[in-house]
Amino acid sequence: MAKLAGTGAKRGWTGTEETATDWPRAIASARTLADALPDLLVEANQVANTINAGWHGRRRAGSGENFWQFRPFLAGEPIKRIDWRRSARDDHLYVREREWEAAHTVWLWADLSPSMLYRSPLAPVPKRDRALVLLLALADLLGETGERVGLPGVRKPVADRHAAEKIAASLTHANVPLALPDSHDIRRFCDVVLIGDLLDPIEDTLAWMRSVAATGARAHLVMVLDPAEETFPFTGRTEFLDPESGFRLTSGKAEEWKRAYTLRLDAHREAIRDQARKAGWTFILHHTDRPASEPLLVLHSRLSGRMERETGGAVR
Structure with a gap:
């Protein structure tokens, strides 16, 4: 499916008028990602804090190298577990506990291609900005719980409480x-x-999904769409432009294309959803006129649940 719906430019439609000459400026804007990242980091942190308010992470006692906490010595425990230095401070015996370490590797990716810059008057933000907020907020949440977070081909996965900031810096380069x-x-x-609009040719997307499934990894797909890409509110003479290929398509009566377009978009999405279902993956559809916290809550729940099942822990 060509990226026409997400990059359509309609003359005379409500909002800022866009023409083919605007797209070089849009591409130039994509190159100034560093300018947008500070504000997006702030928003991502706010969204992450909203989600994190109802979670307490995975930190608990267990095998590991890092100190976690002191707790009172319990009768029946081996005496060698007592931390005598801490116990000497008062009249109680204490045990030094180490933090449970079962760090999980999570690869994050946001589609930052030119078509993700699209924003219709129906949405408050471009698809790119929403994808970045979700990625950075998730990195923030995972970093807080000690998971290894990385960007495929860009940044190796590391456990870092400042994962969101480190990833943002990597994206600028x-x-x-x-x-x-x-x-x-x-x-x-x-x-x-x-995280992306997933509107690339379906053959490319399914091939990537098969290659990842073959590794034994599990994926979580977040399809980010502008509401106009679902409702197709175009009427009259409309020019659509693919900013990545330069392909242009003009319709004399765009409203006559709505049914065919909707059927094709539905078929495209269902092909991805079906492949994800067969692989046991997560598929989330998100529209940019909805709060970013909605898909983030689902992602955090799915990731946390899987990690706890694999390590025998429990989210507390």
């Missing part, structure tokens, strides 16, 4: 933005979160 990440470093038991 990334090469040409790709809709689908490199799957070379993805391994079994990893999780991959892909």
Whole structure:
């Protein structure tokens, strides 16, 4: 499916008039990603705090190298577990506990290609900005719980409480933005979160999904669409432009295309959803006129649930 719906330019439609000459400026805007990231980081942190208010992470006692907490010594425990230095401070005996370490690797990716810059008058933000907020907020949440977070082909996964800031810095130095990440470093038991409009040719998307599924990794797909891409509110003479290929398509009566377009979009989405279902993956449809916290809550729940099942822990 060509990226026509997401990049359509309609003359005379409500909102800022866009023509083909606007797209060079849109592409130039994509190159100034660094300018937008500080504000997006702030928004991502706010969204992450909203989600995190109802969660307490995965931190608990267990095998590991890092100190977690002191707790009172319990009768029947081996005496060698007592921390005598801490116990000498008062009249109680204490045990030094280490933090449970079962860090999980999560690869994050947001489609930052030119078509993601699209925003209709029906949405408050471009698709790119929403994808970045979701990615950075999820990195923030995962970093707080000690998971290893990385960007395929850009940044190796590391456990860092400042993961969101580190990833934002890496994005500013990334090469040409790709809709689908490199799957070379993805391994079994990893999780991959892909956030984008997923409107690239269906053959490319399904091929990427098969390659990732073959590694044994589990993926979570977030399809981010502008509401105009669902409702197709175009009427009259309309010019559509694909900013990535330069392909232009003009309709004399755009409203006559709505049914065919809707059927094709539905078929495209269902093909991806069906492939995800067969692989046991998560598929989330998100519209940019809805709060970013909605898909983030689902993602955090799915990721946390899977990690706890694999390590035998429980979210507390």
